[in-house]
Amino acid sequence: MQARHLNTTLSRILALSGVAALLLVAGCRQDMHNEPKMFPQRGSSFFADHRGARPQVVDTVARGQLHADSYFYTGLVKGPNGYMEERDLMPFPVTMTVLRRGQERYNLYCTPCHSRVGNGLGEIVMRGYKPAANFHDQVRLAQPVSHYFYVMTHGYGAMPDYSAQLTPADRWAVAAYIRALQYSQVASTSDVPAGVQVRTLKEIAQQEGLPASDAKPWTLPATAVWANQGAARTEGSPAMGPANTANPKIAIPVSKPAKKATK
Template identity: 55%
Template sequence: MACPRNLRKVLPALVALLAVTAGCRLDMHLQPYYRPFAKSDFFADDRSARMPVEGAVARGDLHEDTYFYTGKNGDIPGDALPFPVTKDVLDRGHERFNINCTPCHGRVGDGGGFIPTRGFRRPPSYHIERLRNAPIGHFFDVMTNGYGVMPDYASQVTPRDRWCIATYIRALQLSQNATAADIPAGQQVPSPPPQFRDIGNGATLPEIATPAASEGEPK
């Protein structure tokens, strides 16, 4: 009797499966082991897991390039970028700044973000003398370790993105303190729409109105 059509199709696969599983043995497959975090009577501290040897470094966590990860040479913030500045770096910094920093620092970095209008301390403007002269490593360090009441952004913003943001802040600082002499010859600069002119404080965006506190809201 001829094999049904379907069986003839799967027969080679069945034979192959038999050949493979025929070699199955248990050998060392069944070994004593601890489930993660299980208690152990063997070690004095009752833990089954051992602490890493002091100085052990997880894969990918060596951070050999200290400047890239701290923005400092020794204890002193450096004034160099650890990679070349490109348009992509600035665009990335622009985007990450707008997401992570503008709620407090405002789009132009003058400290006119929304959160300070609701009671959080108003951050200093990036356009004050001290911050204009601060080395770029300082901005990286503020994001990495926080500053005063400002929390750090080490877990939200990757080291590379922190450099991109710091670069963008430098561009913001330039944008608020540029003179006609900074414009390359022959370059046309469109004038801003009226609502963005002469806001004072070097800022070019309108003030964000403080919403009227509604009843029952926590003060």
């Protein structure tokens, strides 16, 4: 009886001192706390200029940031006159996967203003925002595909840029999808490859079991809405040179910023 009592007391003392020892050891933990190191935005006596943040080493590129394919990242190439120019050219092949991605991103980021069909009458515009570009007008049809990339990258007039929301690959995918939207309205049967079947929206709706109202025709905005947009259409980035009028397909629709009719 006595021995057993002594035993439990002893083991309790042992357990308690064990916990106390553990706490002590934790308190003494130093690990790498005292190691010499740089603190963000704090000076350093280690370097001659006393700056903790080091300048980039000349002629070096951070891993994964070489961006050697400058057309992919800028949508511009150096033209014969020395100016950077847009091109009607995709930097990678357009597959159905690319178009689907472009459609998904377009529907997310562009429809609020340009609408799903790209006529420029999105919900925000209907509520008073400056009319967004109608991708089916003659000016937009003539613009090279990299112009859309450029506009998404840098913004355009009242349109904000989408470089933070869309990666370069996504911007190209959206540009390709805008082309698909345009072809949906201006293509002729001769554009359809042999063996490919063209279906009307009504047929597709029927096949997918959607209500016929989903396949209603949509309208382009009345010319009056766009009349005051004419001047703005020739405006653009001063970073780019005069328009290449020899080949309107690859011309930049842009030279000196023209005065806008409306703001």
